[in-house]
Amino acid sequence: VATLDARRRTVRLAHPIYGDVVRQRMSVLRARQLRRELADAVAATGGRRRDDALKIATWRLDTGDVDAELFVRAAAEARRRHDPELAQRLAEAAHDAAPTLATLLELGLNLHILGRHEEAITLLDSSAVAPADDAGRAALALLRAQVRHRGLGQGDEVEELLQDALAATAEPAARASIGGNLATIAALRGRAAAARILAMSVLDAHPDDPDAMAALTLADTAAGRPAAAIERVQRSLAANPELDGVNVRGKARVMAVVDAGGIEAAASEAADGLEAALRAGDLRRRSWWTYTLGWVAAAQGRFGPARQFLDEAAALYRATGERHGQRWALGCGLLVAAQGRDVARGERLAEALDELAPHAATVYEVHGRRGRAWLDAARGHVAVARARLLDLGDELVAAGAAGFAVRALADVARLGDPAEAGQRLAALAPGLDGELLPVLVRLVHAWAAGDAEALSSVSESLARLGALVEAGEAAAAARDAFTRSRDQRRANASARRAAELAAATEGVATPGLLVVDVPVPLSRREREIATLVAEGRTSKEVADGLYLSVRTVESHLARVYDKLGVRSRSELGPALGLVAS
């Protein structure tokens, strides 16, 4: 244990949190006196170091000795260190002492980060502070737009606000950032064509504007051209490595990578992203990457991890008060639950979604609407489900979001009506690029035509791209088609392939996969333990790995033997359908 003296020294110089602990034990007056002395001492040395402003301001916060300029710098520093509570207190003190545009923006931003969107918008909309120039006007308009869009889920109001700001702004850089944001919002709302025009007009003058780049990436992805999006990002990053990596390399791009057929790459990118966010203590990026890991796992057919990540993401987004993220994560969770035929869980998630008003941006709503349809299907209302999905597909096509529409229409086929889905997809197919989306279209057409060979080749393509659920469904459909054409040998081969692919997924129970085999009725824990034992682990190793007692493991194992009708460890693997190694 470090000695108290050593700890005290560390605290004061490097870590305010420690200081808090120490000072909590002092009398109020003594602590306040100490803070004042510390602040004066650092100020006397000139306050030159980067974090000196933060130290001085924190110590002076409750001594009433407010220097607005220093406090606002300190608030920004606290915000960069992911301490929005402190940042908000500092910004509020600065704003109360001498309101300027800088104090207004800092306070509004921190209220937004803390999830206090209504307070933030009231403050920003009604403030008497008048920006002196175009840059200031743009900054204020962008923050108001961000709070309304991300925090309150508004759409039309936000676009109107930004249009007004654009009309009132002449300075080119300020116009570019407003235009880039307008483009992003249009793209998020699925209006790919409008988003592209707006983004291009910004990029003409500012080829590296990160907002416009992200908007264009998202617009292309929505429109079903993820490969074009990725290529453009790569080119810009090669030309200018200094580009804001998070916006351009991160969010919109990962969606493009998945749709282009790079599910594995997206998964590892997301894992790296999460690690970096955890290391930085950045809650917002952590939410985004956790969510991304969730839907990428869902795309891979790994529903167990998908559930965990998506639950965690929904909780994280709730903690930061970001409605768009909550609807995203809940909607994707609903899709996973419903495709896993977990009706109870699906209903819980659908209810949670109902409690949150919808978001104006389509991109946050697509998962949830697909999820509701799949939930209907899981309850047995398959026709209702297909009707919902056809509506969704038509809406998306009308908005120009053909890429999103492909998923909804492929769902229609997966729920039993490939003919209807195929008709609509035929019109979209020429505009699609990348690997995954065209293969999904081929799947639907092969299904509609009952073309066994095409189904089995599509199944292999999907498996190669990592979309194991659809790959398994395609193989099962191939088996049916081969059986119909009395090619028993290839029907059997397809059946084996379907079983293999189904076994590689986790927790998936779509109608297309359910026909593959009758699942063994083991509980999650039983299956987990049985699989580990079948892989050759001892009970002790399994117990250590799962943090259970050996006795608990043995009793689960006894139940597994009972259910599967086996008597030894060596019989477990074949009984579980595991391939012998």
Add this chain to the structure above:
Amino acid sequence: VRSLYDLIGGGPTIRVVVDELYTTLTTDPLVRHHFAPERMESLKAGQRRWFTSVLGGPPDGPVPDLAAAHASLVITDEQIAAVIRHLAEALDHAGVAEEPRDRVLAIAERLWYARLF
């Protein structure tokens, strides 16, 4: 949606888990020297706020910067494994269901082995 915090039973469960965890920690020769008896109540309160925050519970006062608090200590993987094992026992002691239990442990594993306390 229910956060992990809600799934395990919220504040009351966290209180039981943290109490039980610290009871075991203070008797485990591998780690007990890190826990000064006179600071126990404030350590527990900080740990409760940390769990609440990490598991998606409602804001409940400042979350202690545990990474900084551990920065001056040399902590081995063996000690981390022991603490996670004790956490598993404490979750069982509090009657937390199988699935949320494993998820809490997975989070603790992921964060603690990365020294993100």
